[in-house]
Every structure is written in C-alpha cells, then in structure tokens.
Amino acid sequence: MSVNFRIKSLPSEEFLPLMQMTDRELSLLDAKWIDVEEEPGYPCRVTLSDAKKGERVLFLPYWHHNVKSPYKAMGTILVREGAESTHFEVNQIPSMLQSRLLSVRAYNTKNIMVNHSVTEGTQLSEEIQKQLGQTDASYLQLHFAGPGCFCCTVERA
Template sequence: MMNFQVQALAKELFQPFFTMDDAQLASHGARRVIADKPLGYPCRVGLRDAAVGERLILLPFKHHQVDSPYQASGPIFVREKSEAAALAMNQLPEEMKSRLMSVRAYDAEGMINTAEVVDGAQLALRLQQLLQVQSIAYLHLHYAGYGCYACKVERVQERSLQMS
C-alpha cells in the first residue's frame, strides 16, 4: 500500500487574525466565534475539534490555489490556542475517523481525477488505495456534511534503512 501524510495548515498564516478587532475581521470576511458544542468546530491547524468555550476565528481560505477550473476556497476554523498537528505517516486525526469525509483526488495540474464520500472508519485504507494511482498527485479532504476543507494528503515514500 502507498503511504500518506496529512498536512495541517501552518499556524503562522492565521496569527494576525487573533489580534484584529471585529471590524478588521469583518473586512477580511472573518469573525470570532466561541465553540458552543464539542463537535462542529474543527481546527485546520491542530486538526481537532475545539472544546466548548474555546475561541476560534472563522474565515475564508483559498485551499486549492491552482491554475485550473478546480481552484477553490471556503470557510475554515482556526483555534486561538492551536498548535500544529504532528501526525505520523498513515495517521489520521481522531475527529475524522467517526465522520463522513469527502475525498477529492487531483492530478499534477490541479484537475480533479475522482471524488467520493468515505466513512471515516475506512478512510485511511481508501487514501492509501487512491495514492497508488499514479495519475493522482494529492488529495484534499472535506467534511462531507458542510463540505468544508479539512486538509491536504500527500503521497510519501517510506525511507528504507541502510545497513552499514
């Protein structure tokens, strides 16, 4: 099977938003929100849901910046106290394992190759299968319900150990 790596967004991209007042946020199409339930506020930096009471920024984000008809943007949440997710190879965020996820597979030119909805329990296996297809360069995951961007998934080659 092909190995994969989930790519969280960099925290540094969003730090300036946490120092803005409401009017400044609004000028960027963003707003400050407080999580009022344990699910439904998935952070794209930490790749986990915010806890009830946590502060987040909800903002538009260009998640597929390509020169193709499939360039895309959409709303994302970023937790104020988020730390970048550090997932191992072939590891998925826990929050995705119990949700329906939309998987969009793209070629090297940013054109969509295939798209499907996958149950989180089978997601890791399906990602490995899709990345075995050579015409697929990378994958994007979205939450199937609202369709919001979750993360990018890339193919990785496991480094072989060299004997000395």
C-alpha cells in the first residue's frame, strides 16, 4: 500500500522577529549570524535548500519537537537571511535531502518514537513509505545523521 506524504519546512514567519534583532539581542538568545563559506554545508530549515557562498544564515537553538512527551527536543538549526517558506508537493523530496545521510524518526499520535532508521537521501521516499506504512506512525522527523541536527517534518498528505 502506498502512502502519500508531504515534507514540511519551518515557517518563515516564525523567524521574522529574529531577523530584525541586533547581534547583542541575538546573543541573549544564544543565536548568531554566520557567513556561508562553502557549498553545500549550510542547510536552511525554511527553504530546505543549501545557502549559497556569501549569504548569511542565522544559527540558533530551536524546539523542533516541542511536545508533551519524553521526546521533547531542542537542537541547532540554520535559517537563511530573508528566507521564504517553501511548500512541497505531495511525495516531493527536496534535492537538498537527496544528497545527505538522514536519520528518520517515526512518532505516534502521543509523540512517542515508534521506529527509527538511517537512510541515504536517495532512498528517502522508500523509507518514508516504510515508516508511515506502520499503523502507529503518525508523523516523521528527519535529522541529518552525522551531526544529528533536525531537518524537517514529514506528514501524511
């Protein structure tokens, strides 16, 4: 049985107030601007694309799994300066994800992890199908397997 899914990036509106802050204000939130020095390597969680050399990205802590559960989690993310939310089609895999090793974490409706795996981005669609094909998997979170940083959420479409 095939399961339709949609990859969800973070909403740009959530970061607009931060984009207007001074370096001092950002430092009080443990956030800072970083100049992009190489490509790829600075994956934006709003566009789900790599920032280009010469751009700036906001480097900050983020509650990526802010739920009532022992699996509540915060980690670092990057957001491109001026990033606009990207909306993906049903079953579309952003190219940024296809070239990375990813950790796939499946959660049930009570926000408890029910399965996990590590997969090459080229096999991500098949792994999403496998994980969401489980009756108790409600949604997935993708992380970059090496550094362990949150990437995006996958929901049933």
